[in-house]
Each structure stands twice: as C-alpha cells, then as structure tokens.
Amino acid sequence: PRAHSYTKYNSWDKIQSWIASISSSNSALISKQVIGNTYEGRPMTVLKLGKRSSSTKPAIFMDCGIHAREWISPAFCQWFVKEALSTYGRDSQMTSLLNQMDVFVLPVFNIDGYDFTHKSNRMWRKTRSRKSGSSCIGADPNRNFNAGWCTLGASSNPCSDTFCGYSPESEIEVKNVANFIRRNKSIIKAYITIHSYSQLLLFPYSYTYDLAADHSELLKVAQGASAALRSLYGTRYTSGPGAATIYPAAGGSDDWAYDLGVKYSYTFELRDTGRYGFLLPESQIKPTCEETMLAVKYIAAYVQKNL
Numbered sequence: 611p612r613a614h615s616y617t618k619y620n621s622w623d624k625i626q627s628w629i630a631s632i633s634s635s636n637s638a639l640i641s642k643q644v645i646g647n648t649y650e651g652r653p654m655t656v657l658k659l660g661k662r663s664s665s666t667k668p669a670i671f672m673d674c675g676i677h678a679r680e681w682i683s684p685a686f687c688q689w690f691v692k693e694a695l696s697t698y699g700r701d702s703q704m705t706s707l708l709n710q711m712d713v714f715v716l717p718v719f720n721i722d723g724y725d726f727t728h729k730s731n732r733m734w735r736k737t738r739s740r741k742s743g744s745s746c747i748g749a750d751p752n753r754n755f756n757a758g759w760c761t762l763g764a765s766s767n768p769c770s771d772t773f774c775g776y777s778p779e780s781e782i783e784v785k786n787v788a789n790f791i792r793r794n795k796s797i798i799k800a801y802i803t804i805h806s807y808s809q810l811l812l813f814p815y816s817y818t819y820d821l822a823a824d825h826s827e828l829l830k831v832a833q834g835a836s837a838a839l840r841s842l843y844g845t846r847y848t849s850g851p852g853a854a855t856i857y858p859a860a861g862g863s864d865d866w867a868y869d870l871g872v873k874y875s876y877t878f879e880l881r882d883t884g885r886y887g888f889l890l891p892e893s894q895i896k897p898t899c900e901e902t903m904l905a906v907k908y909i910a911a912y913v914q915k916n917l
C-alpha cells in the first residue's frame with residue numbers, strides 16, 4: 611500500500627498512521643491529544659508542537675480540513691508539522707517560536723467528510739451527520755459556530771451545502787473544537803483556519819459588514835503575511851474582512867474565535883484562483899505549502915512580538 615507522502619493527498623488512514631508516528635518521533639517537541647470523536651467515530655487528534663515545558667506557554671491554534679473537498683488544506687497542516695520539526699534548531703524564527711509558544715495543529719477537522727471525498731464524492735463539503743426526518747446529510751461546519759449563527763450567508767435547508775445545522779455547535783466536530791478553544795482561551799493568542807481555494811487572507815467579520823475593533827491591525831498583519839507569501843513564487847493574495855472580500859457568511863470559526871477574544875483570527879483560502887479549484891494537482895502541493903509557510907510564520911512572528 612502507498613506510504614504517506616508530504617507531496618500527495620494522503621487518505622485518512624495514511625494521515626492517521628502519520629499522526630501516530632510523528633507524534634511519538636520527538637517527545638521534546640511534539641505530543642498528541644484526542645479532543646473528541648467525529649460523528650462516525652474517528653478520533654480528532656490535535657498535535658501540540660513546541661519545546662516541552664512544565665509551565666504553560668502562550669499558543670497558536672491552527673486547523674485544516676474543515677471542508678472535506680479542500681484537500682490542499684490538510685496537506686498544508688501535515689507540511690507545517692514536518693517543517694516545524696525539521697527546521698527547529700536550524701531556522702532561527704521557528705526555533706524562537708517553538709521555544710516561546712506552543713502551536714496546536716488539527717490536521718483534519720472534518721475527518722468523516724474528508725474520508726468520504728476519497729471514497730465516494732470528491733466534491734463533498736459538509737460533515738456526514740444524519741438526522742431522522744431529513745433525507746439530506748451533513749451541515750457546513752463553517753456555518754455551525756455560534757457567531758451570528760444562521761443570520762446571513764448560510765442556509766437552514768439541510769440539503770444545502772451551506773446548511774448552518776439544527777443549532778449552533780450541533781455538529782460534534784464543531785463542538786469538540788469549540789470546547790478545546792474555550793478550555794484554552796486564556797493561552798490561545800491566534801486562530802488560523804486553512805481552506806481553499808481563491809488565494810485570500812481573510813479576517814473578521816463575515817457575519818456583518820461592520821469592521822472589527824482591531825480591523826486596521828488585522829489588515830496590516832494580513833498584508834504583511836501576503837507580501838511574505840508573494841515573495842517566494844509571486845503568488846498574489848487578496849487580504850480583507852470576510853464579508854466584503856469574499857461574501858457574507860455567518861457561523862464561521864474565525865468570527866467565533868475573534869468574539870471569544872482570540873484577536874489574531876485568520877481564514878486562509880489557498881491556491882488556486884479557479885483553474886483547478888479544489889482539484890489542485892499534487893505537483894502544486896510543495897510550492898503552495900512552502901509559500902504558505904512564509905505567511906503563517908509572518909503571522910506567528912507578529913503574535914510573538916505582541917505577546
């Protein structure tokens with residue numbers, strides 16, 4: 611059977627065994643914790659990166675794969691973990707980051723959906739939850755957070771791809787992540803959620819056109835991160851608040867984290883701009899991940915300086 615590869619879109623089984631092996635590869639720098647199970651019973655495993663310390667360190671939380679068909683997203687989280695471990699001690703910024711902070715990485719948020727896109731419907735987006743009385747399956751986890759829930763840019767139709775769910779955090783996957791972030795909100799200084807596609811770096815709000823209190827700072831950091839990203843291969847990103855930059859969309863994880871008090875809250879829409887869309891070729895995994903590393907490291911460095 612095919613082995614795990616950082617330059618392929620790995621199946622959930624390959625990612626699960628990768629999580630087990632990488633989390634036991636370097637006890638000084640990485641550990642894992644299961645934060646709950648998905649609807650179909652798969653373990654949602656957060657990898658904790660950072661120099662092991664007996665005292666609590668400030669942290670960054672990053673999730674990938676909240677939307678099942680956005681395969682480049684989990685590929686990036688796997689890449690990030692590999693880069694962090696392999697450049698610690700060699701790259702001064704990564705070394706400083708992992709000495710001073712912890713980075714929580716959830717490689718695949720919506721595991722049931724991700725597995726379904728590998729086995730059945732490549733274009734699936736939502737979770738795979740079922741409710742008696744409805745013939746349609748799943749809710750959009752990025753409309754299911756308790757942030758302006760189901761007010762705009764979301765549907766109350768269970769058959770819609772942007773179905774907001776039956777109530778906020780009705781999706782067990784969303785409940786598990788929200789609980790983890792709530793439990794750790796005093797230490798979590800930044801929230802980064804990785805999607806595709808469109809090449810955008812978005813920040814709150816999407817549930818309203820009102821500007822966030824920290825709008826100018828969030829924009830400044832986003833523009834710096836986009837410039838860092840562009841410096842590698844010239845890939846152009848647009849930065850801005852979600853509502854005006856992409857579309858209004860209530861119930862998002864970024865807006866929820868921001869209103870919880872996590873100031874530096876960003877949504878990435880990775881490559882491309884539509885030529886391949888969700889079907890980004892595996893040949894673009896490496897360049898996409900390398901350029902995105904620069905943007906994420908830019909944000910992390912800014913957060914560090916402003917602890």
Ligand SMILES: NCCCCC[C@@H](C[SeH])C(=O)O
Nearest residue numbers: 752805816852859862863877
């Ligand atoms: N919180 C909403 C951020 C902007 C929309 C992001 C996209 C990613 Se596919 C969406 O959830 O529709």
Ligand SMILES: [Zn+2]
Nearest residue numbers: 677680805806
């Ligand atoms: Zn998405």
Ligand SMILES: [Zn+2]
Nearest residue numbers: 805806807879
């Ligand atoms: Zn998207």
Ligand SMILES: [Zn+2]
Nearest residue numbers: 693899900903
């Ligand atoms: Zn690299």
